[in-house]
Amino acid sequence: MKALKKLNIIHYDSEFLSRNGFKYLVTDSGEFRLIGSFEDKAEFLKTINAEYPNVVVFDFTSKDSLTSADIEKIREARKSPGFLVISNNFKKETICEFMDCGVECFVTKACSKDEILLAIKAAAKGERFFCNKVLEFIIDKSFQKKEDCEPTKLTTREIEILKLSAEGLDAKEIADKLFLSLHTVYTHRKNIMKKLNLKSNSELIKYAYKNNIVST
Amino acid sequence: MKALKKLNIIHYDSEFLSRNGFKYLVTDSGEFRLIGSFEDKAEFLKTINAEYPNVVVFDFTSKDSLTSADIEKIREARKSPGFLVISNNFKKETICEFMDCGVECFVTKACSKDEILLAIKAAAKGERFFCNKVLEFIIDKSFQKKEDCEPTKLTTREIEILKLSAEGLDAKEIADKLFLSLHTVYTHRKNIMKKLNLKSNSELIKYAYKNNIVST
DNA sequence: TTTTTATTTAGACTAAATATAAATAATAGG
DNA sequence: CCTATTATTTATATTTAGTCTAAATAAAAA
Secondary structure: OOOOOOEEEEEEOOOHHHHHHHHHHHHHHOOEEEEEEEOOHHHHHHHHHHOOOOEEEEOOOOOOOOOHHHHHHHHHHOOOOEEEEEEOOOOHHHHHHHHHOOOOEEEEOOOOHHHHHHHHHHHHOOOOEEOHHHHHHHHHHOOOOOOOOOOOOOOHHHHHHHHHHHOOOOHHHHHHHHOOOHHHHHHHHHHHHHHHOOOOHHHHHHHHHHOOOOOO | OOOOOOEEEEEEOOOHHHHHHHHHHHHHHOOEEEEEEEOOHHHHHHHHHHOOOOEEEEOOOOOOOOOHHHHHHHHHHOOOOEEEEEEOOOOHHHHHHHHHOOOOEEEEOOOOHHHHHHHHHHHHOOOOEEOHHHHHHHHHHOOOOOOOOOOOOOOHHHHHHHHHHHOOOOHHHHHHHHOOOHHHHHHHHHHHHHHHOOOOHHHHHHHHHHOOOOOO
8 A cells, every 4th residue: 555654653651651651742742653552562573463554662771671682683683664763761782782772763752743753753664862951961971981872891790799889888897798708808909999090989980870880 | 527618728739730730639629729720930939928828838859849948938037838748759868858847747659549639638637648659768868877868977078988898999090080099098988887887888979869969 | 145947067986988900601603 | 730820818017087075256136
């Protein structure tokens, strides 16, 4: 069937309000066909494989969110749809992760109707679209970093110790908790600070909060 | 029961998705009449004074959110409507502030349709309703506190030092910055910890972040 | 004025952290 | 399988940071 070819959109968000707000948005404009707005991930993924969406829209902070592995699977299965994240609470790491696996567009839920519509169309064409807030966020947060999106890599043990530090535990408590020598904790912390270019335990804790390594 | 009298609801949220999701929610159920779902605060407040809402629903993290002063003004003007906050990113202080000025119900945007409907009805009757997430939050966060919602009052100097600590400055740097003796800084910090019942500089920094004394 | 609260400081002492060095454990690459 | 690398662990000696006790000064409240 020729006629005017509407863009097929599929949506996944655990928030009721967002699902219905989105439903209203895309159906009202008349330019799109909404395949569905899903709360359940399994059902959502099944429908993607049955229908042929041009654009996949999702909130990556949903309860049982899409992972980058999910996205890659979708990409592999067919001609890749465009991906658009509509969310709040963007975290640097998460944005990077999804950018790396090919998600084109990111907007916040605070964005205007027009901006969201623009983002959908951009995603359909495989173009990038970041709303100002996301953009600001990326620029701001990637200030101190070098080239890539990843912060200097910490080992699992180092991250563990960083987290506990940010929880307010001192070196001794961490040592007790992890059954380590106090010296070990100091050494790890020293290495963390070296890798992240920090100069005190306070800065380390600050880093953990600013970079969402612990929840606020 | 006057079966025909629908509850009048008015809604204020800067997020497009939420406004439309909410619109759908309340109109679909047939139990309510939605006076309007507003993006603009002035317009919203004007409409409240013109119409007679039974329930006022709003997101207190909106761009130009309702203040507790606004709420009080609405309360004074007429028989008080019920108030329901639908939001994410609850902060302890904000919840307390709005509870103090008489807001009955709090739910998150992640709540189910049914829960939101329950909350609306509770607000209309002047009853309290907290969703589980908000409840958890309140219980968790008010653990270490005494009676009131306010954290133990710190002096201006103490807050100043708390902030600088959270920024990652050590005692010496704070002393230099404020032209104080190192001992003075230690004393202030000791007093802060005593007042807040904290036992280390790390916990102090954690406290600052958890309580939004510094921005994340 | 007297009392309380806030702010400031010091000396003696204690706990925490660093620098340096190095030994295992685990892992990746050939 | 062996080896180079990385991760994890620990210790000693030394330095630095922080606490305890005590108290002076200033400002604000009673």
